[in-house]
Amino acid sequence: MTSPQPKPWIQAIAPYVPGRATTSDGRRVAKLSANENPLGTSGPARAAFAAAAATLDRYPDASAAALREALAAKHGLDPARVIYGTGSDDILHLAAGAFAGPGDEVMFMRYGFAVYPIAARRVGAEPVEVADLDYGTDVDGLLARVTPRTRVVFVANPNNPTGTFVGKDELARLHAGLPADCLLVVDQAYAEYIEAGDDDGALALAETAPNVFVTRTFSKIHGLAAERIGWGYGSATVIDAMHRIRAPFNVSTAGQAAAVAAVDADDFVAASRDHNARWRAWFEGRIAAHGDRGLRAIPSKANFVLVEFSGALTAERAYGGLMDAGFITRWLPGQGLAHALRITIGTEAEMRAVADVLDALVAEAG
Numbered sequence: 001m002t003s004p005q006p007k008p009w010i011q012a013i014a015p016y017v018p019g020r021a022t023t024s025d026g027r028r029v030a031k032l033s034a035n036e037n038p039l040g041t042s043g044p045a046r047a048a049f050a051a052a053a054a055t056l057d058r059y060p061d062a063s064a065a066a067l068r069e070a071l072a073a074k075h076g077l078d079p080a081r082v083i084y085g086t087g088s089d090d091i092l093h094l095a096a097g098a099f100a101g102p103g104d105e106v107m108f109m110r111y112g113f114a115v116y117p118i119a120a121r122r123v124g125a126e127p128v129e130v131a132d133l134d135y136g137t138d139v140d141g142l143l144a145r146v147t148p149r150t151r152v153v154f155v156a157n158p159n160n161p162t163g164t165f166v167g168k169d170e171l172a173r174l175h176a177g178l179p180a181d182c183l184l185v186v187d188q189a190y191a192e193y194i195e196a197g198d199d200d201g202a203l204a205l206a207e208t209a210p211n212v213f214v215t216r217t218f219s220k221i222h223g224l225a226a227e228r229i230g231w232g233y234g235s236a237t238v239i240d241a242m243h244r245i246r247a248p249f250n251v252s253t254a255g256q257a258a259a260v261a262a263v264d265a266d267d268f269v270a271a272s273r274d275h276n277a278r279w280r281a282w283f284e285g286r287i288a289a290h291g292d293r294g295l296r297a298i299p300s301k302a303n304f305v306l307v308e309f310s311g312a313l314t315a316e317r318a319y320g321g322l323m324d325a326g327f328i329t330r331w332l333p334g335q336g337l338a339h340a341l342r343i344t345i346g347t348e349a350e351m352r353a354v355a356d357v358l359d360a361l362v363a364e365a366g
Helices: 043-055 065-075 087-099 115-122 139-144 168-177 202-208 236-245 253-263 266-288 315-324 348-365
Strands: 082-086 105-109 126-130 150-156 183-187 212-217 229-233 295-298 304-309 330-332 337-344
Touching: 043 253, 065 082, 065 229, 065 253, 082 087, 082 236, 087 115, 087 150, 087 183, 087 212, 087 229, 087 236, 105 115, 105 139, 115 126, 115 150, 139 168, 150 168, 168 183, 168 202, 183 202, 202 212, 229 253, 266 295, 266 304, 266 348, 304 315, 315 330, 315 337, 315 348
Parallel strands: 105 126, 105 150, 150 183, 183 212
Antiparallel strands: 082 229, 212 229, 295 304, 304 337, 330 337
16 A cells, blocks of 8 residues: 555545536526525524624533523423534534444435435445335334344434424334344434424433434524534433533533524524425425426425426436526435425515426426
8 A cells, every 4th residue: 555545435435516697608507406594594593693703712612501401491401411512413423433443333214315325435334225105214224234234314394305204103113123233313404394293202302212312403494504513402410421422512611502593593593494395385386386297296394395307307406497597406416316306484585486487497397
């Protein structure tokens, strides 16, 4: 060898490709590819972020005490069992890093979040992809694939990029069927978009079950994507293991301050949820009008809709046509979704315009 050689499991990683922010010709247009909040950020969070500029010369609170206390008070949790990181992606990597390694298996569903196989391979574990059930999580399929080497099972709920959802009873059944030494990680990045009656019960499970861990983020409904703040909740043993490999000072002072303010910005969260529910349903209706032309909106509980194209208009052509019209969406052929687009719910004007462009593209395709 004439130079350092990466480990083979690192070389096997397909790097994460984020949603685009510009068109192919460099234009900065409407970005409906990253599931950001079209209403922006709450006033209290913006004010807290700006005020933190007075302490730029100081390291942030390494324990994120105020943030942990705020989250615990909001959700009825034990602050000592809250962990924090650079977005929920960081937390997901900590879960795999603390509980899986060479010779182990990390399981997730097909069309799941792209970070899961990366997190598995990063630590030398084998990623195990389980077939979906109409783009959703198949509990029986997951349980059938469990082996003595299964150490972590990732379930995004709602799932990204499909928007599908596992109900409380099914999630409890999945947990009950897993071995005690297997960690069930429930990725709730879009949980705040769920109506109260649809709670999947994951936080309650994590309160008592030693092998359940829940992750959330401030990047979506709270509108703090630029600061990358995630958090998780689990048993004291799980949290202790993850802290051992967590990077120090991993959430900035401004980020912590903004997140603390965002926790109690209830009016903003409610307005964001209401806007999303209204325009998601409206957009799904516009897509349904083209059902006879091969378009289908996968029922979503998140702030986006996955649109399937099985007729004359292909997903690739729709992606290009929308980009030409000034709208960037998410086309994911690398995840086996060459036949679909994930479209973020944007402003009213954006959703009306996207629907109109799709109408024209469908008509053009014949």
